[in-house]
Amino acid sequence: MIKSPTAVGLHSKLSKFHMIYLLVVFKRLLGVTEGFSSLLQKKSIDLAQAVHYKTAVHDTLISQRTSHVAEENHSMAKTVCNENNIQEPCLGPRRKQKKMEGFFVEGYCGSSSDLLNDSEPLMQKLFYPCIDRMITELENHFSSISKDIMIGIQACQPKAESFLCVLSLQKLASHYNI
Numbered sequence: 001m002i003k004s005p006t007a008v009g010l011h012s013k014l015s016k017f018h019m020i021y022l023l024v025v026f027k028r029l030l031g032v033t034e035g036f037s038s039l040l041q042k043k044s045i046d047l048a049q050a051v052h053y054k055t056a057v058h059d060t061l062i063s064q065r066t067s068h069v070a071e072e073n074h075s076m077a078k079t080v081c082n083e084n085n086i087q088e089p090c091l092g093p094r095r096k097q098k099k100m101e102g103f104f105v106e107g108y109c110g111s112s113s114d115l116l117n118d119s120e121p122l123m124q125k126l127f128y129p130c131i132d133r134m135i136t137e138l139e140n141h142f143s144s145i146s147k148d149i150m151i152g153i154q155a156c157q158p159k160a161e162s163f164l165c166v167l168s169l170q171k172l173a174s175h176y177n178i
Helices: 005-014 019-038 046-062 066-085 119-139 144-154 166-175
Strands: 096-100 103-109
Touching: 005 019, 019 046, 019 066, 019 119, 046 119, 046 144, 066 119, 144 166
Parallel strands: none
Antiparallel strands: 096 103
8 A cells, every 4th residue: 555645645535425426427528528539639630520520429418417317427426435435425514613813613514415315416516517518618619600610621622522512612601701
């Protein structure tokens, strides 16, 4: 067992249920986008194919934004925690007292709900915001104008199936007022 401070710190951070839940969520969501990311990083890219791939990724992400998928994520995270002896979060609030210039201040730390048995807070605070952000970024980076331009540029490439496709070229031409 490694006893370095860095390893101990990482272990303590990764041994929390909400962190395991996030890892499960990221594995699911990044698995959806992995092929699209690889396509966009190629030296030579078919822009029309990229547009279609983006649409497929976008639609898949939207279809993943359900309470059923969130429950699956929660169940998977519970399984990972059980298999790795990661303890449940504290079931109730812990009170912490701190002395501040002659006054005692009470505050709460830790979890105020049982995250292992209730997936709703994780779904609302972690899963939905992550998936919503990915959907928004796809929409922002690949707007309909960008899509039309990319398809039009692709129609200018002699090796493309859509080479000199009038409809694709018209959208590109109208965007640039040609």
